Amino acid sequence: MRHKKLSRRFSRTSSHRQAMMRNLAISLIEHEIIKTTVEKGKELRRFLEPLITKSKNDTLHSRRTVLSKLNSNSAVSKLFGDIGPRFSETNGGYLRVIKAGFREGDKADICYIELTNRPDPEQLDSSDSEVVAEESN
Template structure:
């Protein structure tokens, strides 16, 4: 019986699953975002988050433990350098899984998993977001009206200057 054995086996043997998750973790650390199936992304999240937590403490022991999981020197160097610096004050939740829909060929649910602190688009999105409160307010027409009036005012200014010039010439002629 498999009571309390909750992790997803992903239809693979233990060695194949370990190698696959290690390779995916290396790709995630090096590229900051990867696209995969939803089940693999969720399994990878549980695999890589403890490694990122361990990277916040840069000791020889931590590096050796992480290297035992990843088996890639460059990924360990990136994890303990670039990634650890960005997540230093984050208490957890280093990755984000976003669903993308289903794959055409086999209807597998696709998702991408990314490191949260490395996504500039999500950081900028709330600042640039504008919501429209009412359908009745016609802000675009109001914005266009002053713009349309401004050239008319500029055209009126030369006409006013011409009228002033004629007014000045008239007293001189008298």
């Protein structure tokens, strides 16, 4: 029976699952939106939201704790420098899972997982075009 099992296994060994979650988390921190399966996205949310909560309090101990989970200095520095302060007033619910249909090859459920307060790409595009216009003058 499957009662009270804590996490999904994904038909992988524990070290493979840990590496997969670590890689997905680093990609999400760097790009702020990624495309993956719904099951992996939901499990990634369980893995990453406590790390974002720790990043709101920038102490040496919390940095080392997060670094032990992620093993990426660049991801930790972005998490503590950019993402953590953005969520300083928010208690939980940092990630959003948006279903996006099915994958072509095997019809697996696909979703986008993103940070909830990610800047709109339209705002970024308009500011980038203004900068390019100023540089050309």
